[in-house]
Every structure is written in structure tokens, then in C-alpha cells.
Amino acid sequence: MSDSNINIERKIVGRDFFTEKAHELHRQKVVFTNGCFDVLHFGHVHYLLEAKKLGDILVVGLNSDDSVRRLKGPARPINGENERAFVLAALSFVDYITVFEEDTPLNLIKIVQPDVLVKGGDYALDQIVGADFVSQNGGIVTTIPFVEGYSSSRIIEQLKTE
Numbered sequence: 001m002s003d004s005n006i007n008i009e010r011k012i013v014g015r016d017f018f019t020e021k022a023h024e025l026h027r028q029k030v031v032f033t034n035g036c037f038d039v040l041h042f043g044h045v046h047y048l049l050e051a052k053k054l055g056d057i058l059v060v061g062l063n064s065d066d067s068v069r070r071l072k073g074p075a076r077p078i079n080g081e082n083e084r085a086f087v088l089a090a091l092s093f094v095d096y097i098t099v100f101e102e103d104t105p106l107n108l109i110k111i112v113q114p115d116v117l118v119k120g121g122d123y124a125l126d127q128i129v130g131a132d133f134v135s136q137n138g139g140i141v142t143t144i145p146f147v148e149g150y151s152s153s154r155i156i157e158q159l160k161t162e
Contacts, residue, residue, distance in 0.1 A: 011089035012097050018059075018112045025057060032114035032130075034061030034105040036068045037084050038077040043147040045091065047120055050144045052093040054116045059096045060088055061105040061112075070103055104129040115139050121146035 018025065031054045037044055052058040062085055068077040077084065085097045100108045109117065109130035117134040121143045125131060131141040 008086060008089045011095065012085045015098060015108065015111050017096070017098070022113070026113070026115075028057050029055035029116065030057045030059060030112065030114045031055035031116040031118060032059045032061065032105075032109060032112050033118045034063070034100070034108070036063045036072065036077060037088055038068060038072070038079055040084075040087050046147050047144050048088075048091060049093055051118045054118060054140075054142070057095045058093060059098070059112055059114065060094055061108045062088065062097050062099045064099050064101045067101055067103060106130050106133070109133060113137060113139075117141045119143055 031051055033048070033051050035044075037060075048058065048060070062081060063071065065077055065081045068081075079087075081099050085099060088094050088097050098108065102108075106129050110133060114134060116139060117128065117130055118141075119128050123143055125141055125143065128141055128143075134141050
């Protein structure tokens with residue numbers, strides 16, 4: 001394993017990491033977002049880069065394979081959670097990735113206790129899971145404009161027709 005792989009893999013952490021490092025992490029502004037990130041595309045990368053600009057540390061909650069299947073159907077994910085986590089960790093502006101098994105990231109949000117909770121512009125603020133918790137704890141909940149024309153589902157469908 002090369003040194004660069006070791007650095008990438010260090011970004012993939014369990015929930016305990018956020019409990020153990022809470023004091024250290026919260027010396028800076030922690031931004032949290034989540035998603036399946038099944039087939040990584042321009043829209044995802046743009047969104048994550050904009051999310052990082054909202055703080056100092058970007059934490060990505062990644063839906064587990066079982067969670068993706070429950071949300072997207074039995075044919076998904078295309079890429080497994082370990083591979084999806086590795087690809088996200090390879091992005092220089094993503095600081096930590098943690099996989100969650102639940103249908104929503106609420107329990108993870110309560111552990112991370114982000115200063116900023118962000119989702120894509122296809123979500124209304126009142127639809128964002130964890131928004132109440134973050135707001136009640138003095139954090140900010142916001143959205144980033146959706147980049148039209150990019151979605152994993154659309155890419156998968158396009159590949160099926162070619």
C-alpha cells in the first residue's frame with residue numbers, strides 16, 4: 001500500500017472518532033453533509049467543494065450499501081460502500097467520511113454535532129434531516145444550489161441505453 005493510500009484511508013473513520021476527537025475537531029468550524037455518492041460525478045464534486053467552503057472540516061456521512069438499497073432499490077448501489085468511501089476520501093477537500101447504516105443520518109449528526117449542516121438545493125430547509133438538532137444547538141442549516149443535469153440515476157439510465 002502506498003503512502004497516499006494510507007493518507008486516504010485515514011480519512012475513513014467510525015463514529016467513535018467523532019466522540020474521541022470532539023474537543024479537537026470543534027476548535028474549527030465543522031461542516032456535515034451526507035449522501036449515497038454512488039456514481040461520483042461533477043455535480044457531487046461541485047457540491048462537496050462548495051460545502052467545504054462553509055467551514056474548516058468537511059465530514060461526509062455515507063449511506064451504507066444496505067441503506068442505499070432501501071432508498072434506491074435492489075439494483076443499487078453500483079459501487080460498494082468501501083469503494084465509495086475511498087473515492088470520496090481521495091478528494092483533497094473532504095476531511096472525513098463515515099458510513100452510516102440507518103435510513104437517515106440523524107444519529108450520526110447528533111454524534112458529529114456540526115456547526116453547519118448542508119444539503120443540495122433540491123432539499124427545502126424543513127426537509128433536511130437533523131436541521132432541528134443543529135439549529136437548536138446554535139448551528140447553521142443551509143443548502144447549496146443544485147447543478148442541473150447531473151445525477152447518478154441519470155448516468156446509470158444513460159449507460160443502459162447505450
